[in-house]
Amino acid sequence: MTQDLSKYLDALQSRYKNQKEFLQAVEEVYQDIKPMIKDNKHYQEKRVFERLTEPDRIITFRVEWLDEDNQVHINRGWRVQHSNLIGPYKGGLRFHPTVNESILKFLAFEQCFKNALTGLPMGGGKGGADFDPKGKSDIDIMRFCQAYMMELQRHIGAKTDVPAGDINVGNREIGYLYGQYKKIQNQFEGVLTGKDIEFGGSHVRTEATGYGLVYFLIAMLEQHDKSLEGMRVAISGAGNVAIHAALKAIERGAKVISLSNSKGVLVCEEGFSEESVKKILARRGDSDNALKDVHEDINGKWQDDETPWHLTCDVAMPCATQNELNEDDAKSLIDNGCLCIAEGANMPCTSQAIELIQKEKVLYSPGKASNAGGVALSGLEMSQNASFQRKEFDVLNEQLREIMTTIHDRCVNYGEESDGHINYVKGANMASFERLANAMIALGI
Numbered sequence: 001m002t003q004d005l006s007k008y009l010d011a012l013q014s015r016y017k018n019q020k021e022f023l024q025a026v027e028e029v030y031q032d033i034k035p036m037i038k039d040n041k042h043y044q045e046k047r048v049f050e051r052l053t054e055p056d057r058i059i060t061f062r063v064e065w066l067d068e069d070n071q072v073h074i075n076r077g078w079r080v081q082h083s084n085l086i087g088p089y090k091g092g093l094r095f096h097p098t099v100n101e102s103i104l105k106f107l108a109f110e111q112c113f114k115n116a117l118t119g120l121p122m123g124g125g126k127g128g129a130d131f132d133p134k135g136k137s138d139i140d141i142m143r144f145c146q147a148y149m150m151e152l153q154r155h156i157g158a159k160t161d162v163p164a165g166d167i168n169v170g171n172r173e174i175g176y177l178y179g180q181y182k183k184i185q186n187q188f189e190g191v192l193t194g195k196d197i198e199f200g201g202s203h204v205r206t207e208a209t210g211y212g213l214v215y216f217l218i219a220m221l222e223q224h225d226k227s228l229e230g231m232r233v234a235i236s237g238a239g240n241v242a243i244h245a246a247l248k249a250i251e252r253g254a255k256v257i258s259l260s261n262s263k264g265v266l267v268c269e270e271g272f273s274e275e276s277v278k279k280i281l282a283r284r285g286d287s288d289n290a291l292k293d294v295h296e297d298i299n300g301k302w303q304d305d306e307t308p309w310h311l312t313c314d315v316a317m318p319c320a321t322q323n324e325l326n327e328d329d330a331k332s333l334i335d336n337g338c339l340c341i342a343e344g345a346n347m348p349c350t351s352q353a354i355e356l357i358q359k360e361k362v363l364y365s366p367g368k369a370s371n372a373g374g375v376a377l378s379g380l381e382m383s384q385n386a387s388f389q390r391k392e393f394d395v396l397n398e399q400l401r402e403i404m405t406t407i408h409d410r411c412v413n414y415g416e417e418s419d420g421h422i423n424y425v426k427g428a429n430m431a432s433f434e435r436l437a438n439a440m441i442a443l444g445i
């Protein structure tokens with residue numbers, strides 16, 4: 001039967017040969033769950049792996065919009081509804097010129113496993129557009145969001161599909177998207193998460209992915225009798241995930257030595273202060289390189305076209321984008337003594353980098369486990385919306401910490417190897433696959 005499965009994988013690789021990110025995500029899961037399928041005749045007979053690798057549906061549409069000078073623009077929009085086996089489709093929207101079907105399919109596929117790990121009733125999806133918000137005015141952003149929602153609203157609903165933010169879709173964009181949905185549908189419901197606190201949003205959603213990443217990291221270090229306090233932490237990215245991971249790591253006594261963007265890296269050898277990170281956060285909206293702008297003010301060094309991975313650090317947290325950390329970067333981190341890599345972004349390490357990291361037995365957590373805090377908090381936003389209630393910040397923050405610790409423990413339960421090493425990738429893949437596969441069998445064909 002595993003032989004048939006490898007034939008199926010060959011067929012998938014040939015059918016989607018132009019979708020390298022999607023295949024990369026599927027192949028990673030396949031390696032870890034192969035033995036589970038071999039040992040379970042129901043998984044074989046019901047062809048669960050094959051069914052899990054094909055999205056339920058992909059909605060593709062044209063987004064036409066008028067900019068503030070009344071010029072016509074046309075973009076491609078998508079929503080990949082991958083699986084609603086264990087709850088409504090759930091996952092973010094990404095607006096970036098590099099967005100294509102392969103990237104959204106990989107993200108939606110990963111999202112199913114991530115959401116299963118949270119223990120909450122959420123299926124997996126992802127969407128977005130090849131729209132580039134860089135340099136666009138607020139009016140242009142609003143008009144694009146309205147045009148995008150004009151089509152998306154037909155396909156989503158509080159119990160059907162609940163999008164949220166991802167790269168370049170934050171609180172402002174969610175507001176414009178939700179405003180348009182409400183106008184068209186005349187429904188005040190939890191159809192999007194990441195909303196403003198004043199109209200149905202939840203405390204801690206903004207911070208959740210970054211904070212959750214650090215809660216996971218702390219659990220991972222404690223599991224290995226280590227503490228985050230005093231550790232040098234290199235972070236990439238300077239967006240929602242990176243900034244909140246930096247703030248939480250600083251609060252917990254770590255020395256955060258870098259933040260980055262696609263133009264270079266900002267290094268602060270003595271460690272950023274909380275005030276420095278907040279300065280960067282405040283500048284983000286009105287500058288296309290906030291990191292470079294503030295470097296002198298906060299006593300940091302700006303390095304053009306560099307990434308953080310050549311720095312000497314104890315912990316690395318890639319929090320920018322997919323495949324941003326390659327084999328050479330992994331080698332450089334390991335040679336410089338890095339003992340832990342915790343992913344904040346989705347699939348930031350290339351397959352070759354992961355192979356090396358695993359071979360060297362460096363502590364390593366995949367994004368689908370360590371960045372699950374964002375979607376977990378979205379799940380809590382959905383339940384607050386459904387019951388027309390609002391929970392306090394501290395209550396939700398504690399719930400987030402508990403969920404991340406539980407995800408960590410699930411990875412340990414499934415990922416501990418005979419020599420005691422914990423393979424968090426294997427643990428995350430097996431624990432989530434089991435939940436999805438069992439649901440698939442119970443729900444019938």
Ligand SMILES: NC(=O)C1=CN([C@@H]2O[C@H](COP(=O)(O)OP(=O)(O)OC[C@H]3O[C@@H](n4cnc5c(N)ncnc54)[C@H](O)[C@@H]3O)[C@@H](O)[C@H]2O)C=CC1
Nearest residue numbers: 166167168209237238239240241261262320321345346374
């Ligand atoms: N926002 C969320 O709740 C969640 C986000 N993620 C993932 O985290 C990552 C970052 O997302 P957000 O922080 O939300 O987005 P964001 O739009 O707030 O920030 C993205 C950051 O990455 C930087 N960046 C983009 N491309 C880069 C490149 N090639 N090299 C270096 N830096 C680059 C940008 O300059 C920006 O600072 C993405 O992989 C996303 O899918 C994962 C889970 C939840």
Ligand SMILES: O=C(O)CCC(=O)C(=O)O
Nearest residue numbers: 090091092164374375378
């Ligand atoms: O909160 C959500 O629904 C989406 C989060 C997300 O896009 C992710 O986990 O990658």
